[in-house]
Amino acid sequence: MIKVKIEGVVLDLKSNLPIIVLRDDKQRVLPISVGLFEAQAIAFAMEGIKIPRPLTHDLAKSIIEKLGAKVMRVELTELKGNTYFAYIIMKPKDGEEIRIDSRPSDAIAIALRFQAQIFASEELLLLRETYKPIDESEVKSFREIIDKLPPDEFWKKLRDKK
């Protein structure tokens, strides 16, 4: 398992769906297409945007904490067909680590809320070695959008782009 960092969240102009771009120390990238809601949950956590009521991933964080557990790390393990698989690794108060099957987007959104590390399998990082690096200006423009918009407006903006 290789440690990866989130390079950015960009909008794929063809599908109009957000893509989370992960990158390892060797500059290999792993782009994962996610839903709008999940992208919002990830982008808000990355940008430290506070919203008045807990989003679903904030709720998941409360649940984990109130039950006395911690998120240790998340792992993106494999690709089957067009679907990426991931696990959230948690540690209960007294007990062994638990692995929970998750979509990568949920795993990343939760990792960010616990400042937990994200890992990807060598297999996944090899898949996309030739993927072109993302354009910094795309990342910047996406950040500008989410910085300014409350959640409802963010939705509308994405819907209106269609």
Added chain:
Amino acid sequence: MIKVKIEGVVLDLKSNLPIIVLRDDKQRVLPISVGLFEAQAIAFAMEGIKIPRPLTHDLAKSIIEKLGAKVMRVELTELKGNTYFAYIIMKPKDGEEIRIDSRPSDAIAIALRFQAQIFASEELLLLRETYKPIDESEVKSFREIIDKLPPDEFWKKLRDKK
């Protein structure tokens, strides 16, 4: 706290946002406007639609179960401004009940996954006694949409209605 049931999920034609309609034994209704994602999470659970990968609320269910806890009930407690407040009441393996602050939509989506009962405060049910009953045909048409569509298509459909 009064026991309520989910009457249906309808699309508000003005705002183009989904509304979850709750009803108590006295036929009082409580309509709660929710996001598209949350409506999808609720509608899928109501209709028993199985999807290949866990949605965020399915993940929350896994987390609660793997940490040895149960959802006892959810409570919709109050309205401040335009915001409804709710709590998810869980019971850890060995321990007292825990109350977790939640948006009503998340609370309902999780209650459905645990077949837990939904309660609303008398205060909330009194608020909207005059709200007109929903039209059965609206519920039916919404169900027909979600029955046929995979999650991605469901999104597109709702976006295209705009």
